[in-house]
Amino acid sequence: DTAVSQTPKYLVTQMGNDKSIKCEQNLGHDTMYWYKQDSKKFLKIMFSYNNKELIINETVPNRFSPKSPDKAHLNLHINSLELGDSAVYFCASSPSLRREKLFFGSGTQLSVL
């Protein structure tokens, strides 16, 4: 009964590959997010969706494409992976836009070799 779950937990892949990370929340929240945490622990917002609609796209390379099939799911697809994409990616949700308390998933450790 995990509130925000994301898979996989670990992802090791070669440069140039395409990979996806899935996220699901069972909290009934309207808003979902992707954050990237780099090796220095800096947490940076990438995208936010509200009721399946893209709200924020933080100048992320277009190799990153989020998809929200419904408000409980927000997946992240990454094309042509690069070394600099190695990081921990956190999915999060909040009750609604401007209801700011975030509930984070457990993170996906992506390592690009």
Place this chain on the structure above:
Amino acid sequence: GENVEQHPSTLSVQEGDSAVIKCTYSDSASNYFPWYKQELGKRPQLIIDIRSNVGEKKDQRIAVTLNKTAKHFSLHITETQPEDSAVYFCAATLEYGNKLVFGAGTILRVKS
């Protein structure tokens, strides 16, 4: 972090002492200021938050203060314990609440 500055980047205290982490923000429209704790290998979790209509908020050993005029807010942890060791992030809302931006984090080490 972008528009949210956090200091210090690392903080070591003796068990039982107090710890203070400070943040400043630039957007005068910011109205929500949460603090998250991230233990090693875990997800960030909200520990306390404050809204702009309040100057101080307390929850047991942790408290947050906000100075809207100076645009800074602080986290205070009293009687620190080894389990308080973690990375602490401040954050502030930007763009009229559409975006939550985090500070760069503070690594707190509580020595027993």
